[in-house]
Amino acid sequence: DTGVSQDPRHKITKRGQNVTFRCDPISEHNRLYWYRQTLGQGPEFLTYFQNEAQLEKSRLLSDRFSAERPKGSFSTLEIQRTEQGDSAMYLCASSLYYNEQFFGPGTRLTVL
Amino acid sequence: AQTVTQSQPEMSVQEAETVTLSCTYDTSESDYYLFWYKQPPSRQMILVIRQEAYKQQNATENRFSVNFQKAAKSFSLKISDSQLGDAAMYFCAYPPRLSETSGSRLTFGEGTQLTVNP
Numbered sequence: 001d002t003g004v005s006q007d008p009r010h011k012i013t014k015r016g017q018n019v020t021f022r023c024d025p026i027s028e029h030n031r032l033y034w035y036r037q038t039l040g041q042g043p044e045f046l047t048y049f050q051n052e053a054q055l056e057k058s059r060l061l062s063d064r065f066s067a068e069r070p071k072g073s074f075s076t077l078e079i080q081r082t083e084q085g086d087s088a089m090y091l092c093a094s095s096l097y098y099n100e101q102f103f104g105p106g107t108r109l110t111v112l
Numbered sequence: 113a114q115t116v117t118q119s120q121p122e123m124s125v126q127e128a129e130t131v132t133l134s135c136t137y138d139t140s141e142s143d144y145y146l147f148w149y150k151q152p153p154s155r156q157m158i159l160v161i162r163q164e165a166y167k168q169q170n171a172t173e174n175r176f177s178v179n180f181q182k183a184a185k186s187f188s189l190k191i192s193d194s195q196l197g198d199a200a201m202y203f204c205a206y207p208p209r210l211s212e213t214s215g216s217r218l219t220f221g222e223g224t225q226l227t228v229n230p
Binding site for chain 1: 116145147149155156157158159162203205207216217218219220221222223
């Protein structure tokens, strides 16, 4: 068990650019979650997958955000036309059904 | 809407002493889990302890224990014999719905920053 991994760990981009983050969950976990965390706050739910199906999306997930989990394994989160307000830590977590969620180290996004 | 409230933005404790972090939540569900997560500076979030609402017995994990008051919707975390490595942001978290077929996204409190003084 190597834990949840995320790539990259840090991303600096200019406003208006597109960025993509990757998450590799724990191998036997069927659920994968994306959260966003701003400085000094608790994480906020963005979306979650059960296997390859995206089952729930938060209202925080605007049209510029899209997430995929094509084969029920790794997931990608893409942000198009980034804005300064997108600067945050993006956390990925995985679980086996409704058991406890294990978090990755996060991707810190800075939009200049 | 389900909410989770942590009323203590910061707490401090002397090494080897005991500290209690507070959490209250709002729900209409009868069966659910509650979690405490720890997030050290620049490190990933890890689960400290979980409580199942149908269990009357408070959960315990080594030096960490909870005081779960279901009627009061209160879920506090007690850390005994505090160590320097306990210094972190602590989040209380609650999944709004819990079943095999529904989602279990977590709603987090605002966090409590714990400082451990040597």
